[in-house]
Amino acid sequence: SFQDLETKFVNKEIHPQDLKIAVVKYLDQLLQPVRKHFEENMEAKKLLETVKSYQVTR
Numbered sequence: 929s930f931q932d933l934e935t936k937f938v939n940k941e942i943h944p945q946d947l948k949i950a951v952v953k954y955l956d957q958l959l960q961p962v963r964k965h966f967e968e969n970m971e972a973k974k975l976l977e978t979v980k981s982y983q984v985t986r
Contacts, residue, residue: 933947
């Protein structure tokens with residue numbers, strides 16, 4: 929559970945770099961279906977390119 933993870937991290941039972949690597953791997957797994965959708969769906973791919981072309985002005 930998150931509380932177990934937090935407790936182990938606070939008690940220095942888990943190294944910060946190990947936690948970072950694990951979180952990156954997990955986020956990558958979560959985002960993979962989204963990446964696949966934008967790679968394989970032509971309409972989504974076009975929409976992504978349109979959004980990327982926008983410029984933010986402040």
